[in-house]
Amino acid sequence: MFSSKKDPHSVKLAKLATLVAHNVHISGDLEFSEGLRMDGQVTGNVAGRPGEETLLVVSDQGAIRGNVSAYDVIINGCVTGDVTVGHFVELQSNARVLGNIYYQQLRMDIGATVEGKLTKIDSQSAHVPSLPAPPEYGVDYVTN
Incomplete structure (x- = not known):
């Protein structure tokens, strides 16, 4: 999953400097630098600091209701919202995305689901579409 070499086809090694634990629920937008592991829940947009090579990991316990960019x-x-990825997105087997995904490189494991469009971003122009407010899908994203 992680690579310390300069492989353009994988996730770059980043320090997961921040953890949102499984019993934490944040209401509001969240901006991070370096790396963020999400075991809890966020209702709001989650974004890596622009211009930085940030890493967001949403664990099987994690949930985000808002747009994501990193x-x-x-x-x-x-994730209930659009996902915009500057480099590489990996959807593991328990991933569920209710929204569009904008990416340069994509890996999707068996069992992952996406209810939205997959759109490859041109790496030369680095054009990333602006994201609207998170969609209302009427689906409860938290299962206990």
Whole structure:
């Protein structure tokens, strides 16, 4: 999953400097630098600091109800909103995305689901579409 070499086809090694634990629920937008592991829940947009090679990991316990943007993203939980990835996105087997995914490189494991469009971003122009407010899908993203 992680690579310390300069492989353009994988997630770059980043320090996961921040953890949102499984019993934490944040309401509001969240901006991070370096790396963020999401085991808890966020209702709001989650974004890596622009211009940095950030890494967001959403574990199988994690859930985000809002738009997501980062350099590299690994999802094994639930995201209800659009996901914009500057470099590489990995959807692991428990991933559930209810929204569109904009990416340069994509890896999707068996069992992952996406209810939205997959759109490859041109790496030369680095054009990333602006994201609207998170969609209302009427689906409860938290299962206990």
